[in-house]
Amino acid sequence: MTADVPDGAPPRTPGSPAQEPDRMHAISPETKATVDEVLDYARRRAVWEDIPLDKPLTPRDLSRLAAGSITAAGIGARRATSLFENVLAPACVTTDHPGYLSFIPSAPTKAAIAFDLVVSASSIYGGSWMEGSGAVFAENEVLHWLAAEFGLPAGAGGVFMQGGTIGNLSALVTARDAARRRNREAGRPDPARWAVVCSAEAHSSITSAAAVMDVDVVAAPPGDDGRLHGGAVARALDENAEAVFAVVATGGTTNFGIVDDIASIAAETKAREVWLHIDGAYGLAAMLVPRMRPAFAGVELADSLIVDPHKWLFAPFDACALIYRDPAGAKLAHTQKAEYLDTLTETADWNPSDLGIQLTRRARGLPLWFSLATHGTDLYRAAIDHGITLAQQIADEITARAGLSLVRDPQLSVVVFRREGWTPADYQRWSDGLLEDQVAFVVPSSHRGETVLRFAIISPLTTYDRLVDILDTLA
Ligand SMILES: *Cc1c(COP(=O)(O)O)cnc(C)c1O
Numbered sequence: 001m002t003a004d005v006p007d008g009a010p011p012r013t014p015g016s017p018a019q020e021p022d023r024m025h026a027i028s029p030e031t032k033a034t035v036d037e038v039l040d041y042a043r044r045r046a047v048w049e050d051i052p053l054d055k056p057l058t059p060r061d062l063s064r065l066a067a068g069s070i071t072a073a074g075i076g077a078r079r080a081t082s083l084f085e086n087v088l089a090p091a092c093v094t095t096d097h098p099g100y101l102s103f104i105p106s107a108p109t110k111a112a113i114a115f116d117l118v119v120s121a122s123s124i125y126g127g128s129w130m131e132g133s134g135a136v137f138a139e140n141e142v143l144h145w146l147a148a149e150f151g152l153p154a155g156a157g158g159v160f161m162q163g164g165t166i167g168n169l170s171a172l173v174t175a176r177d178a179a180r181r182r183n184r185e186a187g188r189p190d191p192a193r194w195a196v197v198c199s200a201e202a203h204s205s206i207t208s209a210a211a212v213m214d215v216d217v218v219a220a221p222p223g224d225d226g227r228l229h230g231g232a233v234a235r236a237l238d239e240n241a242e243a244v245f246a247v248v249a250t251g252g253t254t255n256f257g258i259v260d261d262i263a264s265i266a267a268e269t270k271a272r273e274v275w276l277h278i279d280g281a282y283g284l285a286a287m288l289v290p291r292m293r294p295a296f297a298g299v300e301l302a303d304s305l306i307v308d309p310h311k312w313l314f315a316p317f318d319a320c321a322l323i324y325r326d327p328a329g330a331k332l333a334h335t336q337k338a339e340y341l342d343t344l345t346e347t348a349d350w351n352p353s354d355l356g357i358q359l360t361r362r363a364r365g366l367p368l369w370f371s372l373a374t375h376g377t378d379l380y381r382a383a384i385d386h387g388i389t390l391a392q393q394i395a396d397e398i399t400a401r402a403g404l405s406l407v408r409d410p411q412l413s414v415v416v417f418r419r420e421g422w423t424p425a426d427y428q429r430w431s432d433g434l435l436e437d438q439v440a441f442v443v444p445s446s447h448r449g450e451t452v453l454r455f456a457i458i459s460p461l462t463t464y465d466r467l468v469d470i471l472d473t474l475a
Contacts, residue, residue, distance in 0.1 A: 099440035107459035126363035127353035139365035151300025160365035164281030170356035177333035230264030252283010257412030262298030285312035387413035
């Protein structure tokens with residue numbers, strides 16, 4: 001035993017250097033310097049004007065440039081920060097760049113980005129009221145505001161989940177649980193297979209949720225307008241009467257921004273007492289713009305819905321607002337029972353972990369709460385309106401240009417168009433060049449087998465001029 005080990009302490013592993021176990025946690029000049037180092041970088045990044053778009057590197061390049069950071073003694077905060085800033089971060093595409101127009105971009109407000117750091121610094125457990133009441137209260141303020149905007153009744157409530165995929169899955173699990181309970185109460189047997197009805201154009205996460213739940217997907221055909229209507233849903237319900245536990249309507253498809261005919265779908269689900277879920281991960285935010293509200297008629301009849309703040313509500317990754325018309329059913333479906341949790345689950349407290357598939361939970365709604373509280377809801381409506389208006393303007397420009405044509409008129413902030421005469425390889429070369437030149441990130445998409453281009457507009461910093469410059473490169 002060496003001289004510096006007090007009597008009774010376990011002997012150190014031979015050969016390991018002397019380490020004080022509290023060195024990483026104690027408040028010391030060293031830990032303060034580490035916090036400063038990281039916050040300085042976070043500040044530079046958060047307020048960086050003209051931030052580069054950046055681009056992926058190959059595994060080989062990253063191995064050469066960045067391997068070997070995990071060592072027994074540590075490389076220190078300065079070197080680790082520098083490695084991230086100079087090598088790793090530039091190998092990540094900047095999703096909030098105004099030229100990032102693929103998939104669904106992100107565009108967190110500066111207030112939301114900054115507050116995300118506070119959430120990290122505060123070590124809040126967001127799963128239970130007992131531990132996180134202040135945070136849960138603030139999140140609920142946001143959820144109740146959203147629920148009212150969507151026309152849901154006063155008792156509606158929910159939880160911020162990781163993303164739309166998990167939000168959809170959690171809602172569908174609640175819906176199936178409700179159907180099982182109804183069968184039990186009526187003395188009816190459950191069907192051999194459960195099924196969920198959605199549009200053939202629904203997001204892939206519905207299929208994924210169905211696979212996890214081991215239920216069937218009945219894909220109802222959308223009309224010529226791309227929207228799912230009540231008639232198609234009625235036929236799907238009649239053909240699968242006992243099996244269907246939920247219908248999913250999409251409030252803004254990811255590919256085109258198409259909003260299903262929710263009112264006519266809701267009429268069919270209400271008539272048959274089938275659960276109606278609205279997948280509004282991307283598009284439901286548009287309901288905050290008053291002139292868009294008629295397109296979403298029927299949302300107020302939903303049993304559950306989701307909208308992703310990390311998409312069009314300007315929050316950082318990752319957050320999905322999952323809202324139930326009556327959260328009591330979600331609690332029955334999702335509350336985890338365990339002896340060590342009894343003190344939490346045997347109260348009437350509002351515990352967010354009871355409403356979806358999760359237990360431990362980051363208070364991931366707080367960045368949106370802070371930004372909304374800071375700026376007020378009017379600015380949010382204006383920022384969302386920007387995307388809708390800009391999509392219409394650039395669609396008009398595309399229509400006016402020889403060689404370009406719209407695949408369909410934009411309904412929300414997604415514009416899909418083609419460059420006449422180009423092969424898939426032409427599109428890919430053009431897209432690669434645009435990223436290589438750090439102009440924009442526009443990956444080719446496809447529609448019914450045809451390669452097409454797609455602008456998804458989220459950021460209020462994306463301008464008409466920037467989009468016109470991109471169109472110019474298609475000449
Ligand atoms: C993005 C999206 C999802 C999935 O959400 P994630 O947050 O990526 O898991 C589901 N549905 C629609 C309509 C979407 O646009």
